[in-house]
Amino acid sequence: MGARPFAMPFREMNDRSESLAQLTLRSRLSEMAQLPPWIEGLTSRHGIPSNVQFGIELCLEEVVSNVIRHGYAGAEDRSVVVRFVMPRDSYFAFVVEDEAPQFNPLDAPDLKAIDPEDDARIGGQGIRLLREFANTVEYERTPTGNRLRIGFSSAGKSETSPESRNNR
Amino acid sequence: MAIATEELTGGVTKVILEGRLDIEGAAAIDLPMNVIAGSKKAVLVDMQNVSFLGSMGLRALVAPARAIKGRGGKIVLFAPNELVEKVLKTSGTDSLIPVHHDLQSALNALQPS
Numbered sequence: 038m039g040a041r042p043f044a045m046p047f048r049e050m051n052d053r054s055e056s057l058a059q060l061t062l063r064s065r066l067s068e069m070a071q072l073p074p075w076i077e078g079l080t081s082r083h084g085i086p087s088n089v090q091f092g093i094e095l096c097l098e099e100v101v102s103n104v105i106r107h108g109y110a111g112a113e114d115r116s117v118v119v120r121f122v123m124p125r126d127s128y129f130a131f132v133v134e135d136e137a138p139q140f141n142p143l144d145a146p147d148l149k150a151i152d153p154e155d156d157a158r159i160g161g162q163g164i165r166l167l168r169e170f171a172n173t174v175e176y177e178r179t180p181t182g183n184r185l186r187i188g189f190s191s192a193g194k195s196e197t198s199p200e201s202r203n204n205r
Numbered sequence: 206m207a208i209a210t211e212e213l214t215g216g217v218t219k220v221i222l223e224g225r226l227d228i229e230g231a232a233a234i235d236l237p238m239n240v241i242a243g244s245k246k247a248v249l250v251d252m253q254n255v256s257f258l259g260s261m262g263l264r265a266l267v268a269p270a271r272a273i274k275g276r277g278g279k280i281v282l283f284a285p286n287e288l289v290e291k292v293l294k295t296s297g298t299d300s301l302i303p304v305h306h307d308l309q310s311a312l313n314a315l316q317p318s
Contacts, residue, residue, distance in 0.1 A: 069228055091257065091288045098227055098259040162296040163260055169295040 056120040056132075064105045064115040072097055072119075079121055083129070089193050092170035093131065096187050099163040100133050100142075108137025108183070127191040130173075136182035142167075143176050170194065206230030208237050217315050218245040223254040226262025234265050242269035246278035247315040250302075252285035258292045270302045283311045 060075045062068040073094055080090040101117055109115045115136060123129040142164050167174050173188035206224035213219050220241060224230055241248060250266070266282070273280045282304045285293060293299045305311035 066228055073225070073227070088288060094227070094257060095259055095292065098261070102228060102261065162263065166260060166292065166295055169291070 056122055058121040060119045062101065062105075062117045062119070063113065064109040064117060065113050066102065066105055069098065069101060069105075072101065075119075083123070083191075085129075085189075085191055086193070089189055089191060092194070093187075093189060096167050096171050097131055097133070099166060100185055100187065103142070103163060104133070104135045104137055104183075108135055108140060128172075128188065129191070130186050130188040133185045133187070134179065134182065138182075139178055140183060141176045141178070142185065143174060206233040208234045210237075210241065213249070213312070215247070215312065215316070217247045217249055217312060219249045219251055221251045221254075225257040226255055226265065227257055227259045228261045230257075231259075231261040231265035238265060238269040239272070242272035245273065246276065248273055248278065248280040249283050249311055249315060250280065251283050252289060253283070255285060255289055258285075258289045260296075263292065263296055263298055267298060267301060274301075279315045281305050281311045281314050283308065 058075070058079055060071060062071060076090060076093050076097065079085070080087075080093070085093075097119065101119065104117050118134045120132040120134070121129065122132060145164055167187065171187045172190050172194060173186075175186045175188070177184040177186075206222065206226060206229065208223075209221045211219040211221065218241060220238070222234065226234070248269075270280045280302055282293065282299075282302050284306050285304060290299075290304060293302075293304060303314055305314060
């Protein structure tokens with residue numbers, strides 16, 4: 038994988054921080070209704086500001102829906118696991134694990150912003166939104182699927198995390 | 206997600222959205238937005254009470270906007286909150302659907318060229 042802004046080293050991925058919470062969803066879009074109240078409970082419990090909560094909801098909606106719609110391609114008997122970890126004060130991450138075919142969203146080509154003259158393409162802005170709203174995004178292939186770790190600072194995007202400092 | 210419409214003077218249709226434009230919200234407005242897109246030529250989407258906008262919500266705005274523009278009409282977004290506007294700008298949606306925070310400027314933008 039080439040040097041991409043969000044292609045983080047595996048250092049952080051390999052510190053298996055203890056999960057403080059876990060949500061397991063079946064591979065149906067209707068299951069995603071569980072995400073907002075789960076996130077709201079976590080942000081309330083850990084004093085995470087509402088603007089960061091917005092980014093968390095945006096990123097997890099995008100990532101989990103992509104796993105369900107594209108990774109599992111309509112199969113409804115699979116699962117997506119979302120874990121909440123807090124490796125240090127004021128910095129936390131959501132780890133999304135699936136058993137779908139290998140797909141590294143960080144390897145996907147950067148899409149241009151929506152073009153008003155381009156009738157053919159709508160959407161596909163997911164990775165662009167992740168890069169804007171999350172502090173870090175790391176991908177790791179697992180023996181059975183994919184693991185994506187989306188990191189946030191409680192201070193929001195203005196605070197550069199140590200691991201992103203060398204990659205931006 | 207709630208959706209309501211109001212006919213304003215000058216042939217402008219105001220679409221009032223309220224709630225979260227997440228996957229469920231997008232599904233809730235898909236049909237009414239498509240009906241509006243197929244019949245109206247000047248549409249102001251009031252975003253003041255939209256608290257969340259995800260990528261599926263973006264699709265629910267972009268597809269009708271393309272349809273309205275394809276029929277020679279105009280559409281604008283009015284008064285999204287700061288974070289919703291950040292999603293609109295990051296995705297480039299604001300280049301397709303102009304964002305206004307002043308009602309009069311929004312209405313002016315909808316007047317025939």
